[in-house]
Amino acid sequence: MAAATLILHRISPLPLLRRHRPSPSLTINLPLRSPPRTTPLPRISMSYRSAVPATDRLISAASYALPFFNSLHYGRFLFTRLPILATALNPILPLIAAYRSIPYAAFVVFFALYLGVVRNTQLSRYVRFNAMQAVVLDVLLALPSLIQRVFGVPTRGVGFQVLEIGYSSLFVFTAVCFVYGLISCVLGKTPYLPFVAAAADRQL
Numbered sequence: 354m355a356a357a358t359l360i361l362h363r364i365s366p367l368p369l370l371r372r373h374r375p376s377p378s379l380t381i382n383l384p385l386r387s388p389p390r391t392t393p394l395p396r397i398s399m400s401y402r403s404a405v406p407a408t409d410r411l412i413s414a415a416s417y418a419l420p421f422f423n424s425l426h427y428g429r430f431l432f433t434r435l436p437i438l439a440t441a442l443n444p445i446l447p448l449i450a451a452y453r454s455i456p457y458a459a460f461v462v463f464f465a466l467y468l469g470v471v472r473n474t475q476l477s478r479y480v481r482f483n484a485m486q487a488v489v490l491d492v493l494l495a496l497p498s499l500i501q502r503v504f505g506v507p508t509r510g511v512g513f514q515v516l517e518i519g520y521s522s523l524f525v526f527t528a529v530c531f532v533y534g535l536i537s538c539v540l541g542k543t544p545y546l547p548f549v550a551a552a553a554d555r556q557l
């Protein structure tokens with residue numbers, strides 16, 4: 354019996370093992386996206402002199418002479434202590450003398466600048482903005498005079514020292530604004546005066 358079983362094992366074939374063929378890989382050909390084309394950015398010219406006409410630069414620069422001329426009396430204490438500052442004004446003394454020789458020159462120039470330049474929509478915004486800055490600065494210079502008319506002018510003591518410091522600081526601030534505005538306008542750039550630029554921009 355055992356021999357018969359052994360013979361049957363030899364005769365009967367072993368079951369064939371199925372070979373698992375690797376399934377064909379599914380390849381999906383996706384279209385390759387080309388890199389986005391970057392359009393070159395336009396070049397911004399930094400040459401302000403070519404962007405602003407010469408007439409606009411001239412009118413804008415001349416506008417800052419109004420608050421500077423009206424601030425000279427605030428510098429009398431500095432001129433006394435530092436005579437070299439008065440000497441530095443010698444080149445423009447003829448202009449100052451001509452300005453002061455005209456009756457009510459400050460009012461005439463003020464309204465001419467405001468009505469003829471700031472409110473003149475035919476002029477560029479560059480000119481009107483600079484003129485408005487000069488007008489606002491000139492209005493600020495008039496505030497100390499109004500305060501003095503109400504409270505009077507101290508002649509000695511701490512009040513006089515405060516007056517001297519306030520006058521000198523106001524003149525230095527106006528002189529710096531004048532030089533800064535003048536140079537910027539000559540170069541064709543836009544000056545932004547502290548405490549003044551925001552108020553001037555709202556009026557345009």
